[in-house]
Amino acid sequence: MTVYAVYNIKGGVGKTTSTVNLSYLSARQNDPTLIWDLDPQAGTSFYLGVKPKVKGGGRGLLENRHDLDVLLRMTGYPNLDLLPADLSYRHFDTLLSEQRKPLEGIKRVLKPLRKEYENIFLDCPPGLTLLSESIFEVADVLLVPLIPTTLSLRAYNRLVRFLSKQEHKKMLLLPFFNLVNLNKPIHKVVSQTVPSKHAIFCRHFIEESNLIEAMGVKRAPVTSFAKGTPDATRYEELWNEVQNRYKNHTKWLGKNS
Ligand SMILES: Nc1ncnc2c1ncn2[C@@H]1O[C@H](COP(=O)(O)OP(=O)(O)OP(=O)(O)O)[C@@H](O)[C@H]1O
Ligand SMILES: [Mg+2]
Incomplete structure (x- = not known):
């Protein structure tokens, strides 16, 4: 099981949009896939x-009150299940802090699902909180969508500084650009020069697009309702790059452990 956390300190950068499209592509390649909408x-x-x-809310999940199989929902897409959001998740930090080992909370919830799913995606709320730290404990890959602006890069640098002080050596950090508008000089320069200078950044990026925005009306992944369009293809290329990067990362970990 590989856990992909789609995360950024900043809000409105495309965490949810990316989660839905990338997890759909994972499911489409026949990998049993789960999203937890956190x-x-x-x-x-x-x-x-x-x-x-979610029956029992965040507390019920953390205290293992109900069988997870009862709480999981089918999405209508083959191989793609969802552990839905719940309003009680707004108290996740408090709930986690009441646990004996707060940082292990999210990992413990996911443990019984290890055998059932090949890929688990976590759609994370913005912020740098106890919940975020609990997510870093379980994530194999931290996917960070970024808008190519200076403020966005500053927030990303703060995240990198924070993570460098923690023990998350095995987690692969994968930033990528989203909402790229190539008509804006700053977007064009940043989305092209940053990945070529900093190998950590994904080479593929997602452009700002009306079709992607229309997901809210269609209530479906753009990779599904607009398959074959340049926007859907960009997600496919990004997903391929993410999987390859993770494959190389696990090889590297194998050699250096
Ligand atoms: N590539 C894109 N092109 C056009 N619109 C996009 C794109 N990516 C995201 N959006 C739009 O931007 C808005 C924010 O996207 P999204 O909800 O995915 O961000 P988020 O990081 O999950 O936000 P939050 O921090 O509030 O959870 C939404 O209206 C979404 O439709
Ligand atoms: Mg979101």
Whole structure:
């Protein structure tokens, strides 16, 4: 099982949109895939047409009160399930802090699912909180969508500084640009020069697009309702790059462990 956390300190950068499209592509290649919509805003649950309600809420999950199989929802897409959002997730930090080992909380919830799913995506709320730290404990890959602006890069640098002080050596950090508007000089320069100078950045990026914005009306991944369009193809290229990077990373970890 590989856990992909789609995360950024900043809000509105495309975490939810990316989660829905990349997880759909994972499921489409026949990998049993689960998304956990960790954000009480419930964007992923909305996009996938699932009611944002979890019996027992965040506390019930952390205390293992209900069988997870009862809480998981099918999305209507083969191989793609969802653990929905719940309004109670807004208290996740408090709930985690009441646990004996707060940082292990999210990892413990996911443990029984290890055998069932090949890939698990976490749609994370913005912020740098106890919940975020608990997510860093379980994530194999931290996918960070970024808008190519200076403020966005500053926030990313703060994240890198924070992570460098922690023990997350095995986690692969993968930033990529989203909402790129190539008509804007700053977007054009940043999205092209940063990945060529800093190998950590994904080479593929997602452009700002009306089709992607229309996901809110279609309530479906653009990779599904607009398959074959340049926007869907960009997500496919990004997903291929992400998987290759992770494959190389695990090889490297194998050699250096
Ligand atoms: N590539 C894109 N092109 C056009 N619109 C996009 C693109 N990516 C995201 N959006 C739009 O930007 C808005 C924010 O996207 P999204 O909800 O995915 O961000 P988020 O990081 O999950 O936000 P939050 O921090 O609030 O959870 C949404 O209206 C979405 O439709
Ligand atoms: Mg979101």
